[in-house]
Amino acid sequence: MRWPVTLVCRDTGEAYDAAEPRWRSESGGLLEVEATGSLDVHAIAERPPTLWRYREALPLADGVTPVSLGESVTPLVRISIGGIPVLVKQDHLFPSGSFKDRGAAVMISRLRHLGIGHVVEDSSGNAGCAVAAYCARAGIGCDIYVPRSTSPAKLTQLEYYGAHIHRVEGTREDVAHAAREAARSSYYASHVWDPFFVHGTKTFAYEVAEQLGWRAPDAVVVPVGNGTLLLGAFIGFAELKAMRIIDRMPQLIGVQASACAPLEGAWRAGGSDLPSVASVPSLADGIAVREPARWRSIIEAVRWSGGGILQVSEGAIRSALLELGRMGFFVEPTAAVAIAGARELLRRPGERETVVSVFTGTGLKAGHVLDEVLHS
Numbered sequence: 339m340r341w342p343v344t345l346v347c348r349d350t351g352e353a354y355d356a357a358e359p360r361w362r363s364e365s366g367g368l369l370e371v372e373a374t375g376s377l378d379v380h381a382i383a384e385r386p387p388t389l390w391r392y393r394e395a396l397p398l399a400d401g402v403t404p405v406s407l408g409e410s411v412t413p414l415v416r417i418s419i420g421g422i423p424v425l426v427k428q429d430h431l432f433p434s435g436s437f438k439d440r441g442a443a444v445m446i447s448r449l450r451h452l453g454i455g456h457v458v459e460d461s462s463g464n465a466g467c468a469v470a471a472y473c474a475r476a477g478i479g480c481d482i483y484v485p486r487s488t489s490p491a492k493l494t495q496l497e498y499y500g501a502h503i504h505r506v507e508g509t510r511e512d513v514a515h516a517a518r519e520a521a522r523s524s525y526y527a528s529h530v531w532d533p534f535f536v537h538g539t540k541t542f543a544y545e546v547a548e549q550l551g552w553r554a555p556d557a558v559v560v561p562v563g564n565g566t567l568l569l570g571a572f573i574g575f576a577e578l579k580a581m582r583i584i585d586r587m588p589q590l591i592g593v594q595a596s597a598c599a600p601l602e603g604a605w606r607a608g609g610s611d612l613p614s615v616a617s618v619p620s621l622a623d624g625i626a627v628r629e630p631a632r633w634r635s636i637i638e639a640v641r642w643s644g645g646g647i648l649q650v651s652e653g654a655i656r657s658a659l660l661e662l663g664r665m666g667f668f669v670e671p672t673a674a675v676a677i678a679g680a681r682e683l684l685r686r687p688g689e690r691e692t693v694v695s696v697f698t699g700t701g702l703k704a705g706h707v708l709d710e711v712l713h714s
């Protein structure tokens with residue numbers, strides 16, 4: 339990574355030194371990391387199969403020691419959807435059970451290096467678990483704000499890691515508000531706001547490209563709520579293309595549940611406004627985000643890649659979920675959204691030889707919902 343790494347406000351262009359712990363700009367805008375990474379594909383070939391093999395592509399100072407729980411490169415497994423092969427990243431196999439460990443590993447490594455001793459985060463579940471796990475590993479204290487509806491298994495996981503849990507009544511936005519208030523006297527290690535998180539999730543793209551022999555797939559289908567995986571995938575593939583390691587961008591396809599699909603609405607209407615939507619209870623609670631802060635970046639990323647945003651019904655999520663169990667996979671309902679989306683995509687015309695999707699979270703935390711799905 340070439341220095342200096344700069345944080346730039348999306349709205350105003352104000353720039354800050356990344357040695358400063360800040361999660362938003364002076365004017366309250368979203369920050370993005372500006373840095374030039376590098377990657378020597380021959381030099382890394384012999385390194386251990388963890389996301390740290392792409393170290394030079396991560397915007398971390400040379401002195402940063404990784405906070406690691408052994409986040410292995412996840413297997414890319416071929417499944418068949420409607421007779422068509424799809425390659426699926428097994429990101430539910432991460433240490434805390436979701437792809438959010440990619441982001442938390444990189445974000446928390448930097449924060450420990452900066453001497454941060456305590457953080458605050460809000461999450462509907464998996465992001466909180468990932469942050470709590472890496473904080474425990476790093477010896478950083480954390481307070482996690484969650485909606486009252488958070489699954490019992492995720493609450494237990496948070497408590498087990500030693501996080502202080504705050505259950506907040508009201509909407510997901512109320513939870514975020516409570517966390518931001520608390521962050522006035524702490525650091526807001528938000529998977530949505532801290533711009534280093536998506537530089538962790540970008541390792542998804544590096545792994546996919548490497549597993550395909552340093553080629554880009556034709557399409558990448560991911561569930562999207564706040565867009566931390568979609569934006570990470572975008573950054574990763576765009577960097578690999580800029581470094582001429584791959585020769586084109588894959589189409590990025592974001593998938594939302596119809597029960598809460600503001601991004602799909604924005605995409606369909608041309609992308610200049612985020613519609614206000616009701617949030618109906620959904621199997622895909624992990625992506626029920628009514629006001630994703632980085633929505634403009636998500637629309638831009640999807641457009642730039644030549645992709646799109648789809649929505650899938652509860653029925654389609656349910657059948658994808660049941661189908662995955664019968665194939666031997668154990669994932670949480672939100673993870674089935676991408677597979678339902680891939681099925682929808684493959685019905686549409688288009689030349690797509692290599693389609694990649696992802697299992698974003700494990701089924702082990704969602705036993706109560708899976709039980710309802712099986713018996714309803």
Ligand SMILES: *Cc1c(COP(=O)(O)O)cnc(C)c1O
Nearest residue numbers: 464562563564565566624698699
């Ligand atoms: C967080 C999460 C998602 C969606 O990620 P966003 O960053 O909100 O787009 C999808 N599936 C699971 C299991 C998750 O935990």
